[in-house]
Amino acid sequence: MTASDCLEISVLGRGYGESIVLHVPALGWIVVDSFLTEAGSPAALEYIKSQGGDLDQVVGIVATHWHDDHIQGISDLLKNCRAAQFSLPIALQGKQFRAIAYEAARVGTNETSSGAAELLASLRVIKGSDRVPNWVTEGQIIHRTVFSLAGRAHRFELEALSPSKKDVDAFLLHVAAQTLAPSNDAFRIPEFTENDISMAAWGRISGQFFLLGADLEERKQADRGWNNVLARLAPLGEQAGYYKIAHHGAKSGHSQRVWSELCVTDPVATIAPWTKGGKAIPTEADCRRIQALTSRAYVTTRNPLRKPQRMASVVEGKIRSMNAGLRAHPSEVGRITATLDVTPASPAWRVELHGRACELGDYSPAA
Numbered sequence: 001m002t003a004s005d006c007l008e009i010s011v012l013g014r015g016y017g018e019s020i021v022l023h024v025p026a027l028g029w030i031v032v033d034s035f036l037t038e039a040g041s042p043a044a045l046e047y048i049k050s051q052g053g054d055l056d057q058v059v060g061i062v063a064t065h066w067h068d069d070h071i072q073g074i075s076d077l078l079k080n081c082r083a084a085q086f087s088l089p090i091a092l093q094g095k096q097f098r099a100i101a102y103e104a105a106r107v108g109t110n111e112t113s114s115g116a117a118e119l120l121a122s123l124r125v126i127k128g129s130d131r132v133p134n135w136v137t138e139g140q141i142i143h144r145t146v147f148s149l150a151g152r153a154h155r156f157e158l159e160a161l162s163p164s165k166k167d168v169d170a171f172l173l174h175v176a177a178q179t180l181a182p183s184n185d186a187f188r189i190p191e192f193t194e195n196d197i198s199m200a201a202w203g204r205i206s207g208q209f210f211l212l213g214a215d216l217e218e219r220k221q222a223d224r225g226w227n228n229v230l231a232r233l234a235p236l237g238e239q240a241g242y243y244k245i246a247h248h249g250a251k252s253g254h255s256q257r258v259w260s261e262l263c264v265t266d267p268v269a270t271i272a273p274w275t276k277g278g279k280a281i282p283t284e285a286d287c288r289r290i291q292a293l294t295s296r297a298y299v300t301t302r303n304p305l306r307k308p309q310r311m312a313s314v315v316e317g318k319i320r321s322m323n324a325g326l327r328a329h330p331s332e333v334g335r336i337t338a339t340l341d342v343t344p345a346s347p348a349w350r351v352e353l354h355g356r357a358c359e360l361g362d363y364s365p366a367a
Contacts, residue, residue, distance in 0.1 A: 005149050007156075007205050010337040011244060012043045013272030013300030014356075015280075017069050019044045020212060020244060024156050024205070025342065026147030028057035031084075032201070032212060033070040034077055042073035043333050045080060055081050060143050060158075063088040063122070064199040064214035066101075068115040069274060075121035078129075086126050087134040087142050087160075091168040091197040092119065097175050136160045136199060137168070139232070150343045157204045162216050163197040164228040171196035195247065202233065202240075206342040209238045211262060213246030218255045226255035234261045241349055242338055243267050245297075248274040249282030249290055259293050268349045269297040270336045271360070273304045280304050280365035287360055297360035298351060300334035305366065332356050 008023040017035020021044050024030065031044045039046075048055065058081035063071050066088075078086060091097065101116040126133055136142060143158045163171070174196065195215040203210040219225035226246075240263050247253025249271040269290065274281045282290065282299075290297050334357035339350045353359075 005341060005343050007340045007342060008337060009210065009242060009244075009339075010047065010335055011270045011272055011300055012047060012333055012335050014038075014043070014333045015273060015275045015301045015304030017043070017072060018248070018272035018274075018300075021047055022158075022203075023051075023053075024143075024145065025149060025154070027143065027145040027156060028059040029053055030060040030062065030143060030158065031058060031077060031081075032062040033064055033214075034061075034072055034074040035069060036073045037333055042077050045073075045077055046333075047335065056083050058084045060085050060087060062086075062142065062199070062201075063119070064201075064212075065089060065195060065197055066092060066115045066119045067195070067215065068118075070215070071115050071118045071122075073118075075118060075125050078122055078125040082129060085134050085143075086122065086131065087136050087199075088119075089163050089168075089197040089199050090135040090137045091163060091171045093133075093135045094172060094175075097172070138162055138164050138228070142201065152343075154206045154342055155204070159202045159204070161200040161202050161229045161233065162214075162225070163199065164223055164225075166221065166223045166228070167196050167225065170224065195253075198247075200229065200246065202238075204238070205340070206347065208340060208342070208347055209240040210242035210244075211240040211258075212244045213253060213258075215247045215253065217247060217252045226258055230255070230257050230261060238262075239264045241267050242340075243269045245269050245271050245290065247281075248272060249286045249299075250274075251286060251289070254289065266294050266296055268338050268351055269294045269360075270338070271297070271299045273299055273301050273363070273365070275304045278305065282363075283365055287363065287365075291360060296351070298336045298353060298357060299360055299363045300336055300355075300357050302334070302356050302358045302362060303364045303366075334358075 010021045012019045019034050020032040022030040034042050037043050061077050061084045063074055140160045141157055142160055145156050147154050195217050198215040200214045200216040201212040217225050243263050332355045335354040336357045337352045340347050
């Protein structure tokens with residue numbers, strides 16, 4: 001069970017897929033991104049139920065972007081959490097993108113298609129339940145509440161830091177360029193490998209701050225990516241004690257200024273690793289870079305490329321002789337839960353690791 005006077009941020013992952021579950025005092029649950037467990041259920045949904053949470057108290061569901069590893073199962077979350085506001089980047093509202101998404105979902109040949117299909121399914125759920133999508137741009141407050149604990153008034157805010165107008169423009173130009181490019185196919189499904197419209201977020205509660213980096217990337221332009229975020233946020237002097245590291249810890253999401261200007265010294269830092277084609281992020285080089293910046297870094301999956309260990313052949317033979325089946329053990333979801341008690345004069349973050357989660361020093365990107 002979650003404590004009523006604590007902010008809890010739980011990062012879930014299993015090697016492919018990322019989901020963040022926030023429990024906010026006097027407000028309820030907020031889910032940021034989604035992936036499916038081995039059983040085919042949204043990991044966030046299983047976690048909230050395991051904590052005895054009331055799904056009617058899920059007040060918000062956020063899709064930071066539409067990549068497959070961040071959006072799987074969001075339509076199921078929306079079906080089960082009928083009171084939740086659905087927030088997503090405003091760039092996904094455009095007619096041109098929506099037309100491509102419909103066609104990509106229809107063809108269904110790659111991860112772009114899978115993410116498009118899930119996005120469209122989510123919007124259909126919203127429309128069928130008489131809810132209106134919350135199309136988000138930089139600087140917009142996604143959720144806000146004021147509450148009282150221990151005789152003190154407290155304020156919570158979750159603010160979108162991205163995408164910037166230039167990020168949205170770049171994304172829509174990419175959509176147009178990919179769609180109009182010559183192709184032998186009747187329709188060419190764009191491959192969106194960059195994270196132009198990923199929605200990072202800044203949290204404020206009782207004078208403490210946290211940063212959810214989504215998959216936001218570093219860009220050379222001053223008005224795009226992390227540079228744009230820093231231009232707006234750094235002058236405020238707010239520094240986060242907790243950072244969900246951007247883009248799974250990859251170099252493409254790294255900004256040295258984010259660590260030096262937007263984070264306290266030695267912050268709690270969390271990562272949900274990403275794997276594809278026998279490769280894993282963060283890499284060993286990524287780990288060294290992050291460990292030089294904080295001693296309090298954690299990952300949801302100790303070894304994301306690890307394959308289930310096979311039984312000895314004599315044991316397998318004995319099982320088969322009994323007409324029993326063999327099935328690989330499901331990939332366990334790892335969880336990093338960071339808790340902030342907002343009642344003390346000087347709140348401090350506490351971290352608990354569950355499942356395959358571990359300290360970054362114990363993580364291995366090798367198979």
